[in-house]
Amino acid sequence: MxxxxxxxxxxxxxxxxxxxxxxxxxxxxxxxxxxxxxxxxxxxxxxxxxxxxxxxxxxxxxxxxxxxxxxxxxxxxxxxxxxxxxSDIDLNKAEAELKETTTALASMTEEDSAYRDLTERSALASAMIEVAGKPKGH
Incomplete structure (x- = not known):
């Protein structure tokens, strides 16, 4: 193998x-x-x-x-x-995206047409923030 x-x-x-x-x-x-x-x-x-x-x-x-x-x-x-x-993550941009999507999602239900897209964008921004904040080597 x-x-x-x-x-x-x-x-x-x-x-x-x-x-x-x-x-x-x-x-x-x-x-x-x-x-x-x-x-x-x-x-x-x-x-x-x-x-x-x-x-x-x-x-x-x-x-x-x-x-x-x-x-x-x-x-x-x-x-x-x-x-x-x-190395290419813009932390400020990711934080702004998370804030924007969280605010928009707060006034929506799962039935809203933009809900799925906003949920995906929010999860992606959260992942970027989490990964960019990790110490190198982890």
Missing amino acids: ADTFTLEIVSPAKILFSGEVDTVTAPAINGEFGVLAGHTEFLAILVPGEVKYTSGGSTVSMVVSSGYSEVGPEKTSILVESATLT
Whole structure:
């Protein structure tokens, strides 16, 4: 069994990453999961949060939107609407987005047409704030 596997992180606009990695962790609806080479196949529904992958001793961290992941023994695909490298997160912008969406959601019900979109934006902003606030190496 090889020690690495192929990881692809894809948005509708482009391939965000494609390469060989040692490990990947991602946020799923039932909690965070980790993948190593040779992993059993499964599908996961992703929620906004941190995806981290390690390749050759270097770890890359990014915040992704909701999406899907297909895991297999030799390849893992992560399909999301958007992804932002942790180093590119604008904390002030994320905090403003969270405030705006929280205020808007306070006056809505789940039946409102914008509720789902605002909930997604709020969760993504929260994830960015959480990840950007972590000490490096965690």
